[in-house]
């Protein structure tokens with residue numbers, strides 16, 4: 468439980484982001500990318516301005532007299548009827564250093580009004596990073612928050628609240644941010660970030676979309692977030708070659724670790740993690756001890772679907788439940804604040820064998836959705852699933868028997884990794 472919580476403590480302040488991405492001064496390019504990609508506020512000034520406006524809106528502005536949505540009211544009732552929670556939420560605010568962002572929020576009641584506001588809105592494009600996160604982060608990073616946020620019931624209230632938000636983001640009402648104005652996802656600054664790594668192609672050349680239609684043809688914010696690439700964009704490298712491993716996500720390389728130990732610490736979202744824990748102590752996990760982990764971060768502006776990293780054969784699909792080879796097994800465990808999904812994949816090429824794709828969500832709606840089923844056969848590059856709003860990181864884990872040679876273009880943290888392009892060859 469402790470580890471599940473800490474995995475969600477993805478930092479938003481520039482200081483903690485530095486330790487998160489290990490990017491400080493030695494990689495200003497990457498920090499800049501994260502900032503422009505929407506995971507980090509552009510500056511403390513932007514963040515403070517946003518927070519002040521949000522607090523004003525719920526304390527003196529148009530939402531002052533608004534009632535809380537039932538889901539938020541239930542959550543608040545839970546806090547107020549539970550002595551430990553009540554104390555914890557008071558203390559979180561007493562423990563705020565004056566310089567903190569959350570010190571701009573007078574009390575937990577106002578924090579709930581902010582939750583209530585955020586879950587009725589779609590995220591704008593802009594300089595502030597994921598909104599819910601801005602608020603929760605400051606509360607969690609206190610002594611009281613650290614203890615209070617471990618509570619299972621509290622986490623289930625968060626989950627219910629995020630589900631309500633997810634429902635909104637999946638509705639036509641959430642499309643108002645899909646416009647060309649300020650804060651719109653089709654304004655010229657947004658489009659230049661969205662198309663940055665596609666060699667001069669325009670948004671509509673890259674993604675299935677129709678700028679002549681309202682909202683460019685998207686049915687909701689979520690529909691936009693999980694948008695499809697057009698055929699031919701990000702083509703699979705040498706699709707017939709069974710010795711290649713392809714990138715599962717459009718991401719930036721964060722870490723490439725070899726000979727990982729069972730309890731070794733590599734980093735997911737800024738926290739040390741053991742391999743066994745990451746693989747949820749699955750019965751297959753021991754096979755990966757001594758293997759290789761390839762981890763990359765996605766951006767808010769990235770393409771958010773996942774694709775099969777390995778060639779998984781041309782034999783007919785086997786029925787689900789048939790043992791072993793080849794198969795996909797997925798399992799997910801969800802708390803309100805972190806989502807991971809593991810997909811075990813067995814390659815037809817015995818030199819590759821078994822590998823795991825791990826999708827790691829983060830503190831927002833953060834849903835991981837698999838579009839493949841256990842036992843299904845896929846080709847390298849086929850879709851495996853997607854992140855809904857909030858998806859942030861992924862890892863590929865290989866066994867020690869899989870002797871990989873990673874290509875030079877995916878060796879440095881910060882390297883742009885194109886989905887479905889070859890990242891390694893097996894020897």
Ligand SMILES: *[C@@H]1O[C@H](CO)[C@@H](O)[C@H](O)[C@H]1NC(C)=O
Nearest residue numbers: 486488489490721722733734
């Ligand atoms: C990040 O930097 C710290 C301090 O230099 C180091 O101990 C840690 O291993 C680094 N993490 C990664 C993932 O490189």
Ligand SMILES: *[C@@H]1O[C@H](CO)[C@@H](O)[C@H](O)[C@H]1NC(C)=O
Nearest residue numbers: 526527528529530531532533
């Ligand atoms: C809130 O309600 C009070 C009392 O009914 C009223 O005076 C005030 O104008 C309302 N404020 C807003 C922002 O609607």
Ligand SMILES: *[C@@H]1O[C@H](CO)[C@@H](O)[C@H](O)[C@H]1NC(C)=O
Nearest residue numbers: 592593648649650654655656
């Ligand atoms: C696009 O939106 C962003 C974020 O609000 C804003 O900073 C920028 O000025 C806008 N650009 C245009 C061309 O409207």
Ligand SMILES: *[C@@H]1O[C@H](CO)[C@@H](O)[C@H](O)[C@H]1NC(C)=O
Nearest residue numbers: 704874876884885888889890
């Ligand atoms: C890296 O280089 C290989 C070999 O030249 C190429 O096929 C592949 O597309 C590149 N991969 C990425 C992720 O850019």
Ligand SMILES: *[C@@H]1O[C@H](CO)[C@@H](O)[C@H](O)[C@H]1NC(C)=O
Nearest residue numbers: 705708709710711891892893
């Ligand atoms: C397939 O990929 C492997 C690994 O990179 C390479 O050594 C081999 O030459 C490729 N085969 C063909 C036919 O391209």
